[in-house]
Amino acid sequence: MNEPSEAATVTRRNPWIAAILGIFCSPVAFLYCGRPNRAFFWLIFNLFTGVLGCAYLLYFAAGPLGVVLGGALIAAPQLALVVDAVRVARRGQTEFPKRYQRGWGYSIAIVAWFCWGAFLSGFLKTSWTEAFVMPTRSMRETILPGDRFLVDRLAPRVRDIQYGDIIAHYENGVGTPLYVKRVVGLEGDVIELKEEKLFRNGEPIGEPYAIFEGPVPEVAGMRDFGPHTVAPHSVFLLGDNRRMSRDSRFDGDRPLDDVVGVARMIFWSREYAESPPADPWNDRNPTIEWGPIRWSRIGRRVD
Template sequence: MSELNHVPRRPLIAAFLSLCCGPLGQLYAGRGKRSVTLAVVTLVLMIVAAPIALWIPGGHVSFKLLMFAFACWPVFLIVDAFQCARKARQQRLHWYQRWWLYPLVFLAYLGPVSLISELRTVFIAEAFLIPTGSMHPTITPGDRILVNKLGSRDDVIDYGNVVVYYSKGPGSPLYVTRVVALEGDTIEIRDESVFVNGKQISEPYAAFDGELPTYPNMVSMQPVVVPPRHFFALSDSRRRSMDSRMLGPVPIDYFQGVASRIFWSRPRQIDFSVSPENSQIGAIAWERIGMPIR
């Protein structure tokens, strides 16, 4: 391997390069093999992070530990790059330690990072911020949730699942509500009690805060048979939401994923007497972080 004249490596520059582009700082410090290894590890972590976050057992504590571990990885890269550069101050430069090569490496690294991020969002999991209280108390305004996109629609749409779907087709606003009936079921609402196939279902998650609504079907609804390849979904906050009572059964093709877990929460207090959009952001709700959505 050819060598260039010695130029001192600056630890702060190495740390900055790793802050901007992962293991680029190690490359700057002359640790080529280490840089490639850490780049591969970073890409692998990007792939496995979402599935692990969706399915990790143990509730709040294990999820918080997982978040802490993933948050420590970029910090490790920065500190490691700083240390590598400090130790390499008296070494000669390698062929890859050229200023014009660093932007090329950055672009080459950015490609797979962007591709993995896009594929992960489309096929594995996507994060959403919940701005309204339609699913309160299960999901509160200000919660950030992970939506599981793995599995076929026919397999994951099931009774009781909290699902994300397009309200009126692709490109329309996304709704988050709970599945209460599937194709072929007959659903009826009597005085806010839900009956599926003639039997009242247990709904410990349902909330009935606020004034009794006057909109048709909100309190009582005549029997409806769910068509093939559709499902019927209701919000947990029954008096302050828009769901299948107004929009009708949801086509399976509108389905986007199953709400799996709350990964961040900073609740918003909504003043419904003024406007549903009028809210105040509160403190971080640590007790909600990692909570499975059921």
């Protein structure tokens, strides 16, 4: 009986290639090592821990330690995958090379992996959560310019918008710029401002979050507004920094179809200096220069 040669029965895998594939193409590293079952396990496990980490950051994380823990839930399994791929590669493949362990097989697997990643990223950003950066002072002190925060896109689909929700919304329909404001009025509410004091349905509303920075601009509706009845299927929005905010006092009620999601948590923050536009009512895009990191704001819940 002819015995298979050692070269035919043992195929060594390069640990460096396995590590690189593990970093950039994750489960493809185990296809390279001839372990498709292990590739499937890590694909499912990393998907599970990634969703768990995102959910923790979105709904529970508080403070810098919370952000680190949420990030670890996402990153640690990926690191473990790379270590495991290197270990399997060093052990060697004791079976004959699989049919898919050729250039065409790896090419298909890599393309499929990047297509899967693009699909998953797009699905998460459009259906669950997305990161935004605050460009203006209209929501100080709740959200400062330079704060990067997560928005829960799922919230408006599973529950009604509530008073006090800080929402991201399109300026004028899907595809237009996004802005962030606080909900102070719902469908059918009568909203009125008297000397910058908010009244809803004739009752004064306490607003510990509201600030009044700078002099009152000489603009109709800034200091006194209404009474105004919120339109059906719409919300009335105000910025927390009342004298620096262009909101429903000037742009009218915001249709619920324009609501993208509810702001949840600040995961990163840096100071920056901005040069205001010459005509702020028509151009909202200041010139920005980034400054130091604001560590105390990382992990702060948005409410």
